[in-house]
Amino acid sequence: MSDEMNTKRRRVEVCYTPGQFELYKGDFDICVVIDVLRATSAICTGLAAGVKSIVPVETVEEARSLMSQGLVGAAERNGEIVEGFPMGNSPRAYWNPELVGKSVVLSTTNGTRAIALASKSSQVVIGSLNNLDALCEWLSNQPGHVLLLASGWKDKFNLEDTICAGAIAEYLIDKQQFYCDEDATIAAKFLYRSARENIFSFLKASSHRRRLRKLNLNEDIKYCLTPNTVESVPVLQNGALVDVMKTAEKKMDV
Amino acid sequence: MSDEMNTKRRRVEVCYTPGQFELYKGDFDICVVIDVLRATSAICTGLAAGVKSIVPVETVEEARSLMSQGLVGAAERNGEIVEGFPMGNSPRAYWNPELVGKSVVLSTTNGTRAIALASKSSQVVIGSLNNLDALCEWLSNQPGHVLLLASGWKDKFNLEDTICAGAIAEYLIDKQQFYCDEDATIAAKFLYRSARENIFSFLKASSHRRRLRKLNLNEDIKYCLTPNTVESVPVLQNGALVDVMKTAEKKMDV
Numbered sequence: 001m002s003d004e005m006n007t008k009r010r011r012v013e014v015c016y017t018p019g020q021f022e023l024y025k026g027d028f029d030i031c032v033v034i035d036v037l038r039a040t041s042a043i044c045t046g047l048a049a050g051v052k053s054i055v056p057v058e059t060v061e062e063a064r065s066l067m068s069q070g071l072v073g074a075a076e077r078n079g080e081i082v083e084g085f086p087m088g089n090s091p092r093a094y095w096n097p098e099l100v101g102k103s104v105v106l107s108t109t110n111g112t113r114a115i116a117l118a119s120k121s122s123q124v125v126i127g128s129l130n131n132l133d134a135l136c137e138w139l140s141n142q143p144g145h146v147l148l149l150a151s152g153w154k155d156k157f158n159l160e161d162t163i164c165a166g167a168i169a170e171y172l173i174d175k176q177q178f179y180c181d182e183d184a185t186i187a188a189k190f191l192y193r194s195a196r197e198n199i200f201s202f203l204k205a206s207s208h209r210r211r212l213r214k215l216n217l218n219e220d221i222k223y224c225l226t227p228n229t230v231e232s233v234p235v236l237q238n239g240a241l242v243d244v245m246k247t248a249e250k251k252m253d254v
Numbered sequence: 255m256s257d258e259m260n261t262k263r264r265r266v267e268v269c270y271t272p273g274q275f276e277l278y279k280g281d282f283d284i285c286v287v288i289d290v291l292r293a294t295s296a297i298c299t300g301l302a303a304g305v306k307s308i309v310p311v312e313t314v315e316e317a318r319s320l321m322s323q324g325l326v327g328a329a330e331r332n333g334e335i336v337e338g339f340p341m342g343n344s345p346r347a348y349w350n351p352e353l354v355g356k357s358v359v360l361s362t363t364n365g366t367r368a369i370a371l372a373s374k375s376s377q378v379v380i381g382s383l384n385n386l387d388a389l390c391e392w393l394s395n396q397p398g399h400v401l402l403l404a405s406g407w408k409d410k411f412n413l414e415d416t417i418c419a420g421a422i423a424e425y426l427i428d429k430q431q432f433y434c435d436e437d438a439t440i441a442a443k444f445l446y447r448s449a450r451e452n453i454f455s456f457l458k459a460s461s462h463r464r465r466l467r468k469l470n471l472n473e474d475i476k477y478c479l480t481p482n483t484v485e486s487v488p489v490l491q492n493g494a495l496v497d498v499m500k501t502a503e504k505k506m507d508v
Contacts, residue, residue, distance in 0.1 A: 016270070016411065017274070019273065019274065019277075020271070020273065020274075020409070020410070023273075023408075023409055023410060153437075154277075155274070155277055156274070156277060156436060156437070156438060157270065157436075157437055157438040157441065158437045159437040159440065159441060162437075162441065182410060182411075183407075183410070183411055183412045183413040183416075184410060184411040186413065187411065187413060187416065187441070187445060190445065190448065191441060191444065191445075194444065194448070
């Protein structure tokens with residue numbers, strides 16, 4: 001592709017870990033934060049299920065403080081619900097009629113840290129396999145360059161976030177509105193193409209999946225690895241994640 | 255695999271970039287530094303071709319200083335030979351009868367920086383596709399855990415180093431003396447298996463390869479992507495890389 005063509009298209013790249021974000025951040029307008037197992041899957045599911053907003057915070061202390069101010073508290077560390085909180089980051093817990101219209105405060109091991117990092121330099125959108133098509137459609141209608149930021153596991157590469165990022169990159173590049181220029185993005189697309197027929201089977205070899213299996217989370221994992229269960233597009237606005245698809249619906253009602 | 259079995263085997267993992275080395279370094283006895291295009295390919299080729307030793311240094315200034323003390327100078331930045339040096343990091347330049355028995359000082363954009371980093375906490379060995387089988391055979395006969403450190407490109411992931419690391423990991427794990435526990439290693443093995451029939455074709459999509467093509471390095475790239483052209487195993491000893499296979503031969507002669 002010529003440089004001239006590149007300047008007319010938008011760029012999409014994959015960053016494998018929050019620790020590498022520094023190398024990318026200045027060049028992108030939108031940052032899609034991905035933590036498939038399980039923070040961003042839970043966020044997409046929760047907003048689709050009727051949660052009004054989700055406030056992502058880095059520390060358990062911040063979560064506790066906002067919980068004391070009336071928000072529903074959700075906190076996870078190392079795959080388990082933090083003591084004193086009614087919820088962690090299991091997407092299934094967010095399909096709960098009692099949460100409809102409520103605001104939730106959420107702190108997780110990797111995902112909310114990545115959100116905090118990304119929010120300093122670009123618009124933050126939440127990605128997962130669960131909201132794949134809705135997100136890609138929305139991204140293709142926004143102006144600007146897109147960085148897909150995998151949350152990883154304690155700053156190391158993980159397969160599920162990379163495959164999800166590869167799926168988004170593939171969609172955007174296939175639509176010919178986007179190009180990529182980095183090997184990390186090429187490898188993510190390749191891993192996605194190899195995995196897409198059965199992402200769950202492909203991840204059998206994943207260390208992260210093995211780790212979570214110990215915690216009896218197989219049902220959660222199957223759900224998180226299922227594309228297009230919801231149509232939400234969570235965007236960070238004034239510190240809270242809201243579903244811009246619902247905002248758009250409301251505007252159309254008026 | 256049970257934890258008990260793991261403790262009897264040795265661990266091998268892939269670190270994609272020098273920037274992530276900090277997350278791995280304490281756990282490994284041997285660090286294989288990989289910079290396929292082109293520093294480590296040049297080192298393996300040079301020692302196989304009769305160069306006595308190669309002193310890797312981080313800065314061009316250090317290289318200049320050692321050159322003034324009588325070493326043959328080699329320095330590369332951004333794919334080109336640094337002004338004032340007779341050589342850069344093209345492996346073909348190292349097949350030179352005039353270099354037999356000589357010592358070379360080498361500084362490159364990514365590779366020699368990775369060597370300096372790795373040498374602080376473990377034994378450093380040099381890996382490339384060119385010395386793949388000799389290296390793997392040697393590693394399988396050493397005690398200790400092995401980290402495969404890709405040099406990347408300016409701290410970002412690159413495909414050729416990852417594929418080379420995946421090839422080494424595959425060999426060691428197939429021999430059932432080693433296990434891996436990280437998604438990065440699983441993905442590297444997967445990328446290698448996908449690429450191995452024709453690594454050159456697989457890398458057609460690589461940004462790094464595109465960048466080097468501009469510098470008319472196609473012949474170099476083809477050479478660097480060819481497995482098993484040499485049988486050297488360069489190990490860092492007292493600040494200089496020497497071929498331990500030749501040392502072993504000499505010992506046997508005595």
